Amino acid sequence: MKSAMTKIVAAISYIFLIFIPSVVLGDLRTDILRNAAKEFIYNTVPFETRTDVKKVKLGEKLFNDKNLSLNGDIACASCHIDKFGSADGLPNSIGVGGKGVGVERIKSGGVIVPRNSLPLWGRAEEDFKVFFWDGKVEKREDTLISQFGRQSPSTNPLIVAIHLPFVELREMIIDTDVVNTTLKSETVESASKIYYTLLERINNNQNYRSAFIDAYNIKPSELEFIHIADSNAQFIQDKFRIRASKFENFVTRKSNLSSSEIQGGLIFFGKGKCVSCHNGKHYSDFEFHAIPFPQIGFGKNGFGVDYGRFNVTHDPKDLYKFRTPPLTNVENTAPYGHSGSAQTLKEAIIYHIDPLRLLKTQQMSAIERNEYYRKLLASNNILLKTSFLDDNEIHQLVQFLKTLSFD
Ligand code: HEC
Numbered sequence: 001m002k003s004a005m006t007k008i009v010a011a012i013s014y015i016f017l018i019f020i021p022s023v024v025l026g027d028l029r030t031d032i033l034r035n036a037a038k039e040f041i042y043n044t045v046p047f048e049t050r051t052d053v054k055k056v057k058l059g060e061k062l063f064n065d066k067n068l069s070l071n072g073d074i075a076c077a078s079c080h081i082d083k084f085g086s087a088d089g090l091p092n093s094i095g096v097g098g099k100g101v102g103v104e105r106i107k108s109g110g111v112i113v114p115r116n117s118l119p120l121w122g123r124a125e126e127d128f129k130v131f132f133w134d135g136k137v138e139k140r141e142d143t144l145i146s147q148f149g150r151q152s153p154s155t156n157p158l159i160v161a162i163h164l165p166f167v168e169l170r171e172m173i174i175d176t177d178v179v180n181t182t183l184k185s186e187t188v189e190s191a192s193k194i195y196y197t198l199l200e201r202i203n204n205n206q207n208y209r210s211a212f213i214d215a216y217n218i219k220p221s222e223l224e225f226i227h228i229a230d231s232n233a234q235f236i237q238d239k240f241r242i243r244a245s246k247f248e249n250f251v252t253r254k255s256n257l258s259s260s261e262i263q264g265g266l267i268f269f270g271k272g273k274c275v276s277c278h279n280g281k282h283y284s285d286f287e288f289h290a291i292p293f294p295q296i297g298f299g300k301n302g303f304g305v306d307y308g309r310f311n312v313t314h315d316p317k318d319l320y321k322f323r324t325p326p327l328t329n330v331e332n333t334a335p336y337g338h339s340g341s342a343q344t345l346k347e348a349i350i351y352h353i354d355p356l357r358l359l360k361t362q363q364m365s366a367i368e369r370n371e372y373y374r375k376l377l378a379s380n381n382i383l384l385k386t387s388f389l390d391d392n393e394i395h396q397l398v399q400f401l402k403t404l405s406f407d
């Protein structure tokens, strides 16, 4: 009897010895993670959604309407698809001539757009100011910078960004004879001609026309392309607004995370230094950095080459730099990187810290390797600063990244 009792007492004290400290430690870890999130991520006032139902509905129709591309065969919704977290599930997008969704588009013979499609979450929020992988539309200290120069159609960077797909060669337009004569010079005037043609299509469609006049409370003669872009922006603001993620609900004490998710979070804010670039509510500093993601497929600057931010600034310091991508819902937006060269989140993380592990250097041509050395040199900042992460830590980071999806 005595010995049984001793055993029980011994067992209880053993449990206490093991568990009490780990519970306390567990609390400490959750507190550290919550505080880090408040300091580096949720450090701004939440954005209020102010959308107009009529404009949102119009924007939604246009988002899905192929007739709004010059050739009439592609819509925004062809490359920004719910199933792929509002991206398109492909490494490089397939533009004009493409059919179907996801990999079907690759087989359909459409033209390649040399960048990975970007998701649209939170793009209408006031603090989202830099658009596209190379930041070709950005608002810095209230100045809007884009290829429109002084003739910018709006001071709202999303509305300006929405103007671009319509006139971006390969994306929603192809270099046929018609386009060659109008768009060849790539000037604002030639883009205006395309906008005018699309506006005429709206004007010729009585349903659209009266819906716009009603929603914007304008005279028929006042209908302009800006109303089309604005309604699109209203739709994006409404549909792709930021909702609470699993992680945010953890930070506000509405739910818990598993111990591996918490450990991954601590690496994100600590050892992995991820938060030094992926910070703020959108998990982006909206700056440009070179990270050694390999280039796959066409590049903006020739096959296998994309100089990134350099294409906008022409400053050699910006070679191979891309805007830090936001990480909202990142679990659903594979593949990753500006050319979609990482298939999984695990690969995306490895490209930041140990790219040679994934690179099949024997299968690369000498020219491709040479190009990659340049990218590696440009990426020395990140490669020298980040700590080594083992496979278990990378796994925990992946678990954490998945908590950034809406709950
Ligand atoms: C052919 C596929 C395709 C079509 C069609 C398309 N997009 Fe995109 N979208 C992309 C790609 C690829 C990118 C990234 C391009 C880049 O950064 O160089 C992108 C980027 C964007 C961005 C910038 C997001 C960010 O994070 O900066 C917005 C906004 C956007 N698209 C809206 C639209 C709208 C609105 C339409 C319809 C008018 C549209 N797109 C049509 C493929 C497409």
Ligand code: HEC
Residues within 6 Å of the ligand: 268, 272, 273, 274, 275, 276, 277, 278, 288, 289, 290, 291, 293, 322, 323, 324, 325, 326, 330, 333, 335, 336, 337, 338, 339, 345, 348, 349, 352, 382, 397, 401
């Ligand atoms: C020096 C700034 C910087 C640091 C530090 C950093 N990243 Fe990134 N991250 C970027 C940039 C820039 C890209 C896009 C690079 C490209 O496309 O060529 C990127 C891409 C990604 C992507 C792909 C997202 C997408 O939508 O394509 C993920 C996931 C990611 N980073 C997670 C992490 C994690 C996890 C860490 C910490 C281990 C980290 N990053 C550290 C700047 C950074």
